Amino acid sequence: MSASTPRPGSHGTIVTVAPTGAEHAKADVPNLPVTLDELVSTAKDCERVGAAMIHVHIRGEDTKPSLDLGRLKDTVAALRAETNLVVQLSSGGAVTDPEEHRLRVLEAMPDSASCTMGTVNFGDDVFMNRWEFVVELHKRMRERGIVPEYEIFDLGQLTSLHRLLDKHGLPAGGHVHVDLVMGVPGGMAGDTETLAAALRLIPEGATFSATGVGRSSIPVMLASLSAGGHLRVGMEDTISYARGERVKDNAQLVARASGLARIAQRPPLSPDEVRKLIGVQQSG
Template identity: 70%
Template sequence: MTGTLITVAPTGAESAKAEVPALPVTLDELVVTAKECEALGAAVIHVHIRDDQARPTLDLGRLRETVSALREGTDLIVQLSTGGSVTDPEADRLAVLDADPEMASCTMGTVNFGDDVFLNRWQFVVDLHTRMQDRGIVPEYEIFDLGHLAALRRLLDRYGLPAGGHVHVDFVMGVPGGMPGSTEALVACAQALRDLPDGTTFSATGIGRSTIPVMLASVSAGGHLRVGMEDTITYAKGRPVESNMQLVARAVGLAQLAQRPPLNPAQARELLGLAAQR
């Protein structure tokens, strides 16, 4: 890889605005954050939205408004989360695709998620994958554990390549109940990609204190980066994150240090197979 794909995940569904005041929860806050992060070097924005009380929501009208505003205000690739929060029903998660994003997440299996369970039944995964194929939406396959890569191989073998023809996964590491955020776990996942189609690429996300170890391991292994306040709200021990810009700037600095500068949105679209979908 000669460049680094940087994804920003600015909000998520876990943190409360009252506890994390810098979290962007309104549409205006999200658009401002998106513009700032694009200017620094992000190419993709992974989107969760909130309602008027700053609670996680999958309201379709709000999702459509968000996609439209981000397209109008930035050139970022808009990737909607189909995960929502762990309590969202499958029908609402499937309906996220009706907001017509360029990309959407597709989590490849069920995982314990702290005290909760993030349920992703096989048939639900198949429905997501095939609906995205039909609509020309490019998936990012979310991998919370090593077995999820075997499930992805099964999915592709049975139902074919995703829209755009390119397979891109994101290793979500350090979730309590999922794989650890360690170099050893990332190497195991990267080696398992050999069983997937040639050219498969990966990003990695380190949750909480695993953020920096995962960033370093991913870049050194030829992977890409996802950062943001969805995944970490502490910049350093005892130091809260002030904005998503801080986290993107750190990722950009690491990419430049590795002599793999950030990809711009056009280059990212080429990498991910989005250019073929336009």
């Protein structure tokens, strides 16, 4: 699909918030939401200012990243009870999490889950995603009716996505949605040229969001909006709002993204509009 081809949903913008992640320590980032109460409060604030989807990593009592299934189920239930957001769980966890724990995330039955399309150097670590694991994740999501968001950290992973779809068919919901994660040390650059190159490789009819990590946050947002794409922002990906200014909270980042979407005359889509666009079955 060329960068000039209109995409479904191009009249509006999916704004996803990724509030926590697995990289930042609470001791270093005191305003990072790590408890369930903090996460729900953050979700409600972000929904009010334009977020339609939340990309969730959870933490344990020790504030460290966790894939505890009971906590995941409680988190999904609380977010559904308190917000109308599309609930997307990370199947990536932390780089040290074993595959079986990452697959078990799906038992919490979120609306959506991430599916990273390959292994990538992640700073000083390696984020391992073997082909067999990716295929298993794709199949289990389809069996459960969970819509995948295919996480792309480098251009070759889009080639792998074509291979996955050709060999194993469309995902649950029948629509392909990808997130271009840009600016990770070890992955693709967070700039307009790289985003344009990625668009030439995105499957026909797919929609895409883009995530700019760190200082690439604003350039990636602007590039994505200009190309008909959607946005993911949040403290998982950046804790700086501007040079020398720390992020106040996740809602601050969502408000900026929503404002830019309106300037681009593609205002934030509602959660129900996003469900329809990416093929999420209405819960309940």
